């Protein structure tokens with residue numbers, strides 16, 4: 475199937491099965507909230523993002539997009555968006571695309587991982603209406619900065635994202651991607667989850683539902699205890715328990731280091747469900763491996779310098795995103811919130827720095843996704 479046809483089919487499917495998005499687009503078409511504005515977005519360039527951008531564009535304005543991560547960029551989506559009239563920057567280096575979006579002087583910004591936020595701070599340019607941050611990693615990054623001179627709406631810490639996307643969206647999608655790449659069933663396999671926050675708890679719950687035995691590592695003993703009461707086995711990071719699969723979900727670079735990997739059994743599969751590509755130290759593994767075997771486009775088998783093999787899926791980038799796997803619903807739901815968040819920033823001047831998500835925005839999203847219920 476030609477890639478443009480694939481994108482068109484995907485968009486038609488989403489429009490049919492998720493009428494909340496069209497309802498949102500119809501509102502924007504009536505309100506035209508972005509008329510005369512430049513909207514800068516830093517997003518994973520998947521067909522889901524294409525759907526969001528298409529609905530947003532019905533509200534007028536100029537759209538400039540950066541690819542959040544080359545590993546999650548779908549070339550056919552880039553082509554489609556450019557045909558729609560969106561300026562898309564994929565960038566050669568890790569921040570080139572973000573630099574290009576900031577150079578367009580956006581009035582309003584939507585960001586993942588606060589990458590555009592950091593670039594705005596570097597360029598000393600404040601988007602007059604502010605920025606919506608989608609991810610937990612982005613919120614952590616912005617809180618490390620002394621003062622943010624523009625409003626930031628935090629949509630990560632609402633009730634919906636944590637309850638639905640982080641937990642169910644990643645948990646379901648990650649294991650679908652694992653099965654698609656390996657063909658393996660989870661039943662009876664030992665799975666280690668590193669980081670038992672919202673994402674890790676979902677990854678663990680779906681693995682357990684698939685018949686796996688789950689062990690959990692977390693630097694916070696409170697999370698370890700909660701994991702135990704959820705029915706998983708808490709273990710130390712260096713515990714030698716011979717897991718078949720190790721999943722990182724901590725948001726911390728190097729959560730699975732080369733030294734940790736030396737202790738894993740032969741052909742252990744390692745997967746990242748967290749944010750960037752650094753949670754698993756794939757760079758060190760690739761540098762020091764004594765053999766590298768590309769089993770498939772996203773399946774690489776390395777011979778660890780200490781002996782034994784490690785199989786990395788998705789090059790260490792978040793696998794559910796790399797594979798565009800799982801139900802689309804949690805992500806689309808969160809995108810609805812992003813769109814309404816941009817409109818909230820547009821409606822009135824908001825204070826500089828982090829703004830908590832107002833409950834009424836989440837209630838509006840819930841009403842869009844539960845038509846006829848309330």
Ligand SMILES: NC(=O)c1ccc[n+]([C@@H]2O[C@H](COP(=O)([O-])OP(=O)(O)OC[C@H]3O[C@@H](n4cnc5c(N)ncnc54)[C@H](O)[C@@H]3O)[C@@H](O)[C@H]2O)c1
Pocket residue numbers: 609610611612639640644668669670671672673674691692693694697723724725726728729747748749750792793794795
């Ligand atoms: N793959 C996706 O589609 C997706 C979706 C949402 C969020 N995320 C990302 O997943 C990551 C986790 O999100 P969350 O909402 O679960 O965050 P969270 O803060 O709720 O959980 C992170 C957990 O990891 C633990 N931790 C931190 N460093 C650790 C380490 N080195 N070893 C062991 N445990 C460690 C923390 O104590 C915490 O319990 C974030 O980076 C987030 O951006 C990914």
